[in-house]
Amino acid sequence: MTLTQLEIFSLVAELQGFTSAAHRLGISQSAVSHAIKALEQELGVELLRRQQSQVELSDIGQQLLLRARAMLGLASTLRQEAADARGMKSGTLRIGSFGPTASIGLLPKILPRYRAAYPGIEVHIDEGPDRQVLQWLDERRIDVGFVVLPEERFDTFALVEDQMVALIPIGHALASRDSLTLRELCHDPFILTEAGSAELVTRLFSAARLSPDIRFRCSQLLSTLATVSRGEALTLVAERSLPDTPQVDYVKRPLSPVVKRQVGLAVLDQRQCSPATLAFIKLARELPLS
Known part of the structure; x- marks a missing residue:
């Protein structure tokens, strides 16, 4: 063998x-x-x-x-x-990423610094829903993954925190409210966005013993935003996943009570991590990502 x-x-x-x-x-x-x-x-x-x-x-x-x-x-x-003993001149790092928060918000800030520090490390990035990243970690297909915390079965490292916000079409009656409850989001068609926070959203409604009227399941945030903008449904997403440019077709409103979301890195077992993986985690934790 x-x-x-x-x-x-x-x-x-x-x-x-x-x-x-x-x-x-x-x-x-x-x-x-x-x-x-x-x-x-x-x-x-x-x-x-x-x-x-x-x-x-x-x-x-x-x-x-x-x-x-x-x-x-x-x-x-x-x-x-062995590569680390030679100055980490070669090696491979496999990263799992999900949704705009990690793939657009975090990775572009980390990767340039990492590649500059370790130009010989070959970086591979796989993108998928948050639950897919967890599966890749379990199956050892990736070395490190961006995840929504907490994740008790992995060794994790917190990076950033944001909050969950409801997205409401601009002409909707709820758009005038300063904040919204989960119950108020159950009376209209709902979009479950599976790009990054689907598991968290599902857990929130389940813990409150509420059932949103899920009419859409979108794998891409852009599809979700377009559907809300057309006035066809409401949704609940992480604020950091939203585009920086202001939108005129929908409004975002925090939940009441406020629900925070924490994003970090996860590995299957820190003791078995390669030097390239540990270097990536160390760099990510040292950078100002907020």
Whole structure:
């Protein structure tokens, strides 16, 4: 069993195909197939089931994938520690990001400083909903992720705080209010924006034993803002996720009582973090991000 075989197995599982994995790795499809076959023969189990152009993990394959990613993560940390001894001249950092708050508000402030300090570190960024970032951390697909705090099962580091605000069409009766309660947001069509705070919004209504009239589920904030601007629905979002330019088609109102949201970085286990990951966290915490 080699790290190369485990890397190929992990990538085939992620991309659900031999051809896609071969393209990503820059090797032939037959080389990918040979590596998987050799790994299965050595372990004596079927890891992947071939189904036409796609593959899926067997039950034992799903279990072993987590182990494989853990081993690959530790191997990456060893390489990073060696690179750190050489002045961190090379290495890889995989970052998970969600929504405008992290991808537009935070990353552009952190990355230029990080790249200037560590030009040899190759940075990969994956974007997805907040719950997707958590899954990527669990599966060891990323080294560090931006998350909405608290997240008890990870090691976390707070970065910024903002508040949740309701977005109301300009002509709506609630637009004249200084603040709004969750209950008042339950009487109109509601948009659940899944770009960054969907989990928090869902928990807020659930804790209050309220059920908003969810008519829209938008993966992008711009779609949410356009829907509110047309007067079709209300929504609840984090204030830092909103564009800096003033909008004339909707108003934002804080909740009563005020609901704060904290965004930070998370890793699966700080003790196993690579030097490149720890350097990113240290830099992010030292920068004035507010």
